[in-house]
Amino acid sequence: MAAIKTHTTVVAKEEHVATTVDGETILLNKEKGTYQGLSGVGPRVWELIQEPTTVGTLVETVSTEYDVAPQRCERDIREFLQEMAAERLIEVDDQSVL
Numbered sequence: 001m002a003a004i005k006t007h008t009t010v011v012a013k014e015e016h017v018a019t020t021v022d023g024e025t026i027l028l029n030k031e032k033g034t035y036q037g038l039s040g041v042g043p044r045v046w047e048l049i050q051e052p053t054t055v056g057t058l059v060e061t062v063s064t065e066y067d068v069a070p071q072r073c074e075r076d077i078r079e080f081l082q083e084m085a086a087e088r089l090i091e092v093d094d095q096s097v098l
Helices: 042-048 055-065 070-086
Strands: 009-012 018-023 024-031 035-036 090-095
Touching: 009 070, 024 042, 035 042, 042 055, 042 070, 055 070, 070 090
Parallel strands: none
Antiparallel strands: 009 090, 018 024, 024 035
């Protein structure tokens, strides 16, 4: 699996189904036949990666919207995206440079 860095571009895979109920986003991973629940900041990150975006842009947006230190935000987002990539819910392009 590719390392997720600040310049890495990520995007949600289109083939998965998502719905939001009471602030929690539920994803159906059609590839694996499993469900994934996203709560807290997860639904906002999922919303932001419906279009290709860099980790740096995600960190900037989320750290501003949720008033969290950028360093902590980046660490948490990179960890979250690694988990999403492991579940094959997102596409990762670590060759992109902005």
